[in-house]
Amino acid sequence: MSDRPRALVIGGSVGGLFAARMLHRAGWDAVVYERSAGDLAGRGAGVGITRELLDALAAAGAEIDATIGLAVDSFVWRDRSGETLFEYPRAMGASAWVRIYQALRTGFPDRDYQSGRVLAHVEQDADGVTAIFEDGSREKGDLLVAADGSLSTVRAYLLPDVSPRQAGYVAWRGVVDAADLPDTARREIDGHIVFSFDRQAAGGEMMLTMPVPALTAEAGPGGRYYFIWYCPAAGDAFADLFTDERGQNHGVSIPPPLIRPALIQDLRDRAAQMFSPGTAAVVARSQQPMLQAISDLASPRLNHGRIALLGDAAFVARPHVAGGITKAAMDAATLVDVLSDTGDVAAALSAYDARQRTLGNGLVDHARYLGGYVLPEPGHVPPDEKTIMRDYGAPHLLHDPDAAVFATRPGDAP
């Protein structure tokens, strides 16, 4: 047995891997317990990247190269004809969830990443914290990091009344290979996040389209294009979206292959009527659009003795702040920081709670404000299109506009 302090990290996605890697570098034994038995690399889609995220990847010792992200120089609002209505200069990086995950998983020791381990319950006493798994096995540690996502088992135990709050709208998402898109469409999007809006009396629709990297570094830069399209949906219309061909309703998310083809055709038809030719082509040519209800979540506290909530287990901001991965990374960095300040784990976690709760609440609130364009919160005046573009991605909390994060562009040589 090692005499180093021992951390049990529940959840082996980006949040858990950031935490475990940083704990290793700070001298901890840290083992990740991940519910899924298979590879997680098939998950996710396009993500915005920030200077904070790059710094955290470096602090976690993850190796990345310039192909992990593509440079975006401006946010552009285009109308149906493709005409630019407004352009807002903004340096940002666009990446893909899988690329961040792979950077974190590669080089992380397999002996410390246990797949197929499903946490059922936690116990703690003065000596330590114990994770109890569904198969009855137990692991004891000095610290337990709950990085088990928005439906966290650990949070349900600590804070049973806290659960995701539905926003009243959905997001369609899809990805298309560059080779499947006409040159004209690529030219419309390259170097930009293209915003498409459709304002209606009681809210509106909003779509973002951007270039994202290929699935692997070997494929070189400039591989794919991604869209995310927010649409209000309530009552029967909402239930209908998540109902498959056999009439089975899937709640708030549906496996992409079970989305009814007629809904996808309707999406493509509406994109052709509403959006610019290039962005409508991304919708039309995305092979397997994904659909999910948008929700958010704010935990009133992130610590409980030797247990810390981290990443989406702690806070979920709607995707408009493009910050879930960055926040998980910042949570991990703060956690390791406070643990190195004191040997008293419970005291360190109180400091962690104070620091990260402010950030989490700020992101949730800002994303609600931006999402007001799609469905205004009662009593709130929704932001207009130009304000959304200015405030997108929470520039006051993340996404420092002065930090030009990437130089790689679609079509650059690898």
Ligand SMILES: Cc1cc2nc3c(=O)[nH]c(=O)nc-3n(C[C@H](O)[C@H](O)[C@H](O)COP(=O)(O)OP(=O)(O)OC[C@H]3O[C@@H](n4cnc5c(N)ncnc54)[C@H](O)[C@@H]3O)c2cc1C
């Ligand atoms: C539509 C959409 C767009 C987004 N866009 C962006 C973006 O542009 N930029 C960005 O930074 N973020 C974005 N995000 C958010 C980002 O994907 C998440 O914030 C991020 O994946 C959170 O990581 P996590 O590790 O905390 O949780 P998760 O990725 O949810 O991982 C939790 C892990 O815990 C495991 N687990 C769960 N329960 C148990 C259990 N009982 N025992 C063991 N393991 C368990 C799960 O299998 C999973 O692997 C977006 C999210 C959505 C939905």
